[in-house]
Amino acid sequence: xxxxxxxxxxxxxxxxxxxxxxxxxxxxxxxxxxxxxxxxxxxxxxxxxxxxxxxxxxxxxxxxxxxxxxxxxxxxxxxxxxxxxxxxxxxxxxxxxxxxxxxxxxxxxxxxx
Amino acid sequence: xxxxxxxxxxxxxxxxxxxxxxxxxxxxxxxxxxxxxxxxxxxxxxxxxxxxxxxxxxxxxxxxxxxxxxxxxxxxxxxxxxxxxxxxxxxxxxxxxxxxxxxxxxxxxxxxx
DNA sequence: CAGATACTTAAGCAATTACTTAAGTGATGG
DNA sequence: CCATCACTTAAGTAATTGCTTAAGTATCTG
Numbered sequence: 001x002x003x004x005x006x007x008x009x010x011x012x013x014x015x016x017x018x019x020x021x022x023x024x025x026x027x028x029x030x031x032x033x034x035x036x037x038x039x040x041x042x043x044x045x046x047x048x049x050x051x052x053x054x055x056x057x058x059x060x061x062x063x064x065x066x067x068x069x070x071x072x073x074x075x076x077x078x079x080x081x082x083x084x085x086x087x088x089x090x091x092x093x094x095x096x097x098x099x100x101x102x103x104x105x106x107x108x109x110x111x112x113x
Numbered sequence: 114x115x116x117x118x119x120x121x122x123x124x125x126x127x128x129x130x131x132x133x134x135x136x137x138x139x140x141x142x143x144x145x146x147x148x149x150x151x152x153x154x155x156x157x158x159x160x161x162x163x164x165x166x167x168x169x170x171x172x173x174x175x176x177x178x179x180x181x182x183x184x185x186x187x188x189x190x191x192x193x194x195x196x197x198x199x200x201x202x203x204x205x206x207x208x209x210x211x212x213x214x215x216x217x218x219x220x221x222x223x224x225x226x
Numbered sequence: 227c228a229g230a231t232a233c234t235t236a237a238g239c240a241a242t243t244a245c246t247t248a249a250g251t252g253a254t255g256g
Numbered sequence: 257c258c259a260t261c262a263c264t265t266a267a268g269t270a271a272t273t274g275c276t277t278a279a280g281t282a283t284c285t286g
Contacts, residue, residue: 007130008129011124011125011127012125014198015121015124016121016273017120020120023201024201026205027201027205033232034233043276044233045275045276045277046276048233048234049274050274066232068231068233073202075206078198078202082198085127085191086195087140088191089140089191089192092139092186092188095140095142125243129243129244145262147261157262157263158245158246158263162243162244162245163244177263179252179253179254180252180261180262180263181253181263
């Protein structure tokens with residue numbers, strides 16, 4: 001999968017409050033599908049569909065042991081999304097700094113005239 | 114607007130490659146609607162619709178001067194999304210560290226027996 | 227081995243998204 | 257002033273999303 005497609009799926013996955021609740025739960029440790037479903041006001045199939053989107057995005061890994069599916073967070077995918085945002089944000093802030101320097105310098109030149 | 118609703122809109126906004134292209138462009142400095150549209154293979158109204166989603170998410174501010182709409186990035190919104198991911202990721206990593214410590218300690222206790 | 231548990235599969239439906247084209251509006255430049 | 261430019265508004269459409277219910281399929285448990 002291309003990195004861009006991954007970002008599509010990752011941000012899409014994080015755009016839903018139920019899925020963020022699931023990620024939040026998993027950040028405190030592994031959980032079964034039923035445990036992920038517990039705080040959510042929806043049917044189990046709906047939860048599984050959300051879970052599949054999180055898996056497709058690479059945010060969650062799951063493994064079925066007996067009749068229970070155990071889910072864990074994959075933080076490497078999360079840091080990819082984090083980095084995308086961080087890069088654009090810092091890029092913008094660096095530009096502002098340079099602009100500030102320029103204005104500062106221009107002011108000094110004005111003062112010398 | 115609630116913070117959760119903001120996160121919905123922000124992640125939703127970032128989930129589209131055209132909108133990320135627009136954010137990327139704006140991270141290098143302000144741009145007009147036409148300038149944002151230039152690299153995108155779609156009609157201008159489509160670009161404006163994307164822009165409206167970025168605005169609704171708080172990621173972009175715009176101001177119309179004469180007949181040109183000038184768009185700039187709002188990085189405070191971006192850092193909110195960044196922090197949401199970062200918190201869950203570090204939470205998970207801290208948990209892994211504690212688990213590592215526990216296993217290490219258990220191993221030592223085994224050795225003492 | 228019967229019944230409960232933990233999902234899983236399938237089908238359907240209403241709302242939203244990502245476009246499109248067509249027809250505006252309101253600066254600006256010659 | 258009249259055409260051009262930079263959007264803007266409106267309306268329509270196909271695909272996707274976020275659910276639902278109903279009916280499975282494997283585990284376990286007593």
